[in-house]
Amino acid sequence: MKKTVSIKDIAKLTDSSITTVSFVLNGKGRISEATRKKILDVAEKNGYQANRMAVGLRTGVSKVIGLVVENIGGHFFGALAKVIEEEAEKHGYRIIYCSTNNDIQKGREVIKMLSQQLVDGYIITPLKGLEDEVLALTTNNKPVVLIDGYFPGLNIPHVLVDNTGSVVNGINCFIKEGYKKIGFVTVDIELVQLTERLQGYSDTLKQNNIKEVKKNILKLPFDIDKYNAVEVIKNYILKNKNLDAIFFATNYLGILGLQALKELKLSIPDDIAVISFDDNELFDLYPPGITSIKQPTYEIAKSAIDILLSQLMDNKTDISDLKLQIPSTIIERGSTRAK
Amino acid sequence: MKKTVSIKDIAKLTDSSITTVSFVLNGKGRISEATRKKILDVAEKNGYQANRMAVGLRTGVSKVIGLVVENIGGHFFGALAKVIEEEAEKHGYRIIYCSTNNDIQKGREVIKMLSQQLVDGYIITPLKGLEDEVLALTTNNKPVVLIDGYFPGLNIPHVLVDNTGSVVNGINCFIKEGYKKIGFVTVDIELVQLTERLQGYSDTLKQNNIKEVKKNILKLPFDIDKYNAVEVIKNYILKNKNLDAIFFATNYLGILGLQALKELKLSIPDDIAVISFDDNELFDLYPPGITSIKQPTYEIAKSAIDILLSQLMDNKTDISDLKLQIPSTIIERGSTRAK
DNA sequence: TAAATATAGTAAAAGGTTTTACTATATTTA
DNA sequence: TAAATATAGTAAAACCTTTTACTATATTTA
DSSP states (O other), X not given: OOOOOOHHHHHHHTTOOHHHHHHHHHTOSOOOHHHHHHHHHHHHHTTOOOOHHHHHHHHSOOOXXXXXXXXXXXXHHHHHHHXXXXXXXXXXXXXXXXXXXXXXXXXXXXXXXXXTTOOSEEEEOOOTTOHHHHHHHHHTTOOEEEESOOOTTOOOOEEXXXXXXHHHHHHHHHHHTTOOOEEEEEEESOOHHHHHHHHHHHHHHHHTXXXXXXXXXXXXXXXXXXXXXXXXXHHXXXXXXXXXXXXXXXXXXXXXXXXXXXXXXOOTTTTOEEEEESOXXXXXXXXXXXXXXXXXXXXXXXXXXXXXXXXXXXXXXXXXXXXXXEOOEEEOOGGGOOO | OOOOOOHHHHHHHTTOOHHHHHHHHHTOSOXXXXXXXXXXXXXXXXXXXXXXXXXXXHHSOOXXXXXXXXXXXXXXXXXXXXXXXXXXXXXXXXXXXXXXTTOHHHHHHHHHHHTTTOOSEEEEOOOTTOHHHHHHHHHXXXXXXXXXXXXXXXXXXXXXXXXXXXXXXXXXXXXXXXXXXXXXXXXXXXXXXXXXXXXXXXXXXXXXXXXXXXXXXXXXXXXXXXXXXXXHHHHHHHHTTTOOEEEESSHHHHXXXXXXXXXXXXXXXXXXXXXXXXXXXXXXXXXXXXXXXXXXXXXXXXXXXXXXXXXXHOTTSOOTTOEEEEOOEEEOOGGGOOO
């Protein structure tokens, strides 16, 4: 229950002024080595810790970064969060996180909540419809870096995987191995990431003179539950008997897809070849091994936090056109073995 | 670049005093309906948001909770973090997270960093050796709830899965299905969670009059890398040919175990039956389905944050002996089919 | 009608820090 | 020796909010 010591207490204990203590603690001003030592000593002994609220109020700097992601519990975002925290910590920043669950309303609330001068900068997973809120932050002079997406047409720095290129590589892998009737399973939600992935699919088919067939593309409803999702995918497979390969646009879809194929007792890759976006342990272990697009999670997170930190330390340089598309790696496994 | 509006601005704009504005905004004092409306209106129009730093400085309340976990990027802790954030948000609290990576030094730093009157309360994954730091928080009158572990002998509220009971159920499942030569793979790190799990193993063997054999227990070094871990497990299996079942004490170990078994071309459950702690999609999908102990993630997280919030809203009631051990569910799959 | 009470509102202090502008010595320079 | 400068330190304002103790009317009560 003992009260926390303030700068005032240290001043009293060392017979000096508040200013002197503050100067010493912050390495400013002109103070003799003797008093410096004494103050540092007493501060140390009494376990002095600056009151962050007071510092924040006075300086307008909280040393806290807001991280707004789709779902902190997810594979990908969890991994990002880990890296971001570690890097931020090295520079004395802490992270407040919020999940939006891809819900625009929740996104709005979350940003509003964070913007009450509680946070110095933001890393945000963009969501269509959140443009105004994010712009409001930047006009309030708070640096923002978008991650895993961007706002088309807006000049906000962002870093994400090269979605289109990744899918191009994936589809080309199918083609190289002799698969030509390629399906694409995605989610029906307006995210640039997904649009770009679909684009990669279309582009590659065109480039290889393969006619794109509408019904080979499945767009799952956004909020479908797991059981029904598997059913829909099963149905899609049954109705597209001609398909010899399927590309799943996200990790989650890939897993659902494997479930569906399992329930239909179809063999991979003999009946159907498979590639999924986002690598994970399951894909490595699940026989015959599922070829996947491995996102450079570390690089994405590291770049994002680096850009943000550079901006926080010196916001003179303009970073508004820092737009990074980081290439992915395709990990070829048994699920795309030559036909 | 426009300055943020303060309570002072609102006062000026409405020809009233700062006090009046504060009263209206906080629903305190005695203010006529007319002025109330006017102030609320003007505040709304000018997008007034209280400066959290100033509020925090004055009231000593930050409305921020510190979450210290082993690894925010992990399955289990990510899931906890999600639930904790959602519940906290409902009560106007935000979450700052930090990962310790089970490193005691990092744990100390992290707690020290958070304790600079930046955080109202804590949810912490305990680590042997962090007792003093955590006690310091409670004596500073900051509520703490431990999650996924506890400090033996200390009176700090905590909530975790019933580790012993969970393993008892698992081992009993083996025995019920006819497996008697049961191995146990765990990690060599001093965490009560793991000690308790090992205890469950020993207890159940004893209860069933099965002699416990030292070398049937494998304790993997804490910081071993993935490749070597698999090698060690392979070795362990080869040197314990008599085993007909293995219990893996964590999710991560289970996955490594599957990898090892795969590389050894051993069949599950015909050569070796398998149970792993912590369910996940892989265990569901991986043939023949891996029996697992499913932790009640939601309940654990919900209980922890509820206890903390109750303490934050009214710290009169004593919660120091709120010690929850929540039962798990065993999900039986093909990997424990009758011998 | 005088006293008591209810109503509506305000001035000012406090919370802990940073920072500007300043003072009082001591030392150097011309 | 007088003036200039360097050295070591400080008083007080500011950041924005909450809250206590108070005032000035208006209304009710006896």
